[in-house]
Amino acid sequence: MQLFQKQKSMTVILFSMWFVLINLLSGCQPDSDDHGIRSVSPEQKQQEKERDRIEAELLSKLDVEKYQGDLPVLLDKKVIRALVTYSPTDFFLHDGHILGLQADALREFEKQLNQGVRKAKDKVRIKFVPVPFNRLIPALNEGVGDIAAGMLTVTTERQALADFVAGHLDSVDEVVVRFKNAPAISSLSDLQGKEVHLMRGSSYVEHLKQYNQKQADLGHTVITGIETDSRLLSEDILELVNAGIFQYTIVDGYKARLWSTYLDQIVIEQNVVLATGNQIGWAIRKNSPELHKALQHFFETKAKKGTLFGNMLNKRYLEPNRWLKNPLQSNDRDKLNKILPLFQKYGDQYNIMPLALAAQAYQESKFNQALRSHRGALGIMQLLPSTAKDKNIGIKKIDTLEPNIHAGAKYLAFLRDRYFSDPAISEQDRLFFSWAAYNAGPAKVSKMRNLAEEMGLDRNRWFGNVEHAAARLIGNETVDYVSHIFKYYTAYTLANYLVSDKNDVLKTIPSDTNNTLSVCETAFCDTLQPKDNGATTTPN
Known part of the structure; x- marks a missing residue:
């Protein structure tokens, strides 16, 4: 598989941007060397190391106990559980560090709560509890967490379920x-x-x-x-x-x-x-006046606009080779029209959706059969010759187009059937895990799933779960790999509804309605039309 190419000079520039941005937004100038990169003292490094050790422990050892209570109860337990949602703006992992808008704000709230508390054993800690976005308020009311720390817009429907401290952003x-x-x-x-x-x-x-x-x-x-x-x-x-x-x-x-x-x-x-x-603000359980008062004081005194919430972005989005391309541009569309029958042929043979296979090929090579990676991977599907020769694949001449696509499809199916056959894994996630294994290897995906379980996440689901363990374990390459393929598949599925040219092969491909990723899941079946009776419908 083709690996992302790293440009050393660009990395230095990006880190410089990161540090300068953080310090400008917090109202201070960075201590920097001649290259503009902030210098970090040994003491600061040790403090950051200890902070990340504590955060990793809090993140990975989630309590199964559910309980509720106002601030006095939480202070007595020495833990406040913050429900967070992984996103490249709010909360994410990078090189073992917890970063993002919500993470920084929660750290500041923890500092304020511990002002004047000298002994470490007496200090209260914030525990990050990752949940999907649509679980923030339900998990709050179930006693899984104490603060729903997401950029939640205050709506009438949400106010019926929880109280809000709307101190992040007004208007x-x-x-x-x-x-x-x-x-x-x-x-x-x-x-x-x-x-x-x-x-x-x-x-x-x-x-x-x-x-x-x-x-x-x-x-x-x-x-x-x-x-x-x-x-x-x-x-x-x-x-x-x-x-x-x-x-x-x-x-x-x-x-x-x-x-x-x-x-x-x-x-x-x-x-x-x-x-x-x-x-926009945080949600807490109803009838929690002391916690509400503490959070309101925090927002009024610490979380002023332009300090916490002009935060840094996830580094993976600042790297120039991370950007999504448009697979439907005319040149790429023409290439796809010529080779899509092969994706249909071998997709059908190995029970893989043709458009999903095409999306993976686009991620791997942009449909360039002549591509050779520095590791020796060949062709559209970027397979190593040794992989194609393996007894489980056994496809020759992968330097030519059709055998290359055949070998890629067979290898993907082999990964799916050998390593992800557990009935607890949905058909959708079998495909996602197979993509991850195609990129990183099945052994690493096994480690990712084990780590996800330790982090309190679902080991049998990729998106929103194992992908975050993957980022923590090996960085963002595999996370981006699966995410981009899924988005390319989304684009192809959408185009399948839009094509009008009778000569466009996309028009002849079935809509994958009977396959792993249903059209309703990926092609946006829920349109927002008004009700005949004049009633409005609230989101889930």
């Missing part, structure tokens, strides 16, 4: 973001008849349903809002817009501005706002 607008080559818009009405892709279960979904209902009541055309696959966060959707795969989305303005620095193909329509004046 947040939900703005339209488009691909730079998509038609510009000056009002929401310009989106009528267009498709807008939204994160599933988000406040954007709720607000667009309300908008569409009002438009329908007036007899106007509504906006076709489409909830994306549940595995895609708003950052993923912005990346898909940046690649031109999606044309429009709606996100919080602060997040759009944060990422527009690095996603140079998106345009923020600042004056086209779906909802305005939103508050």
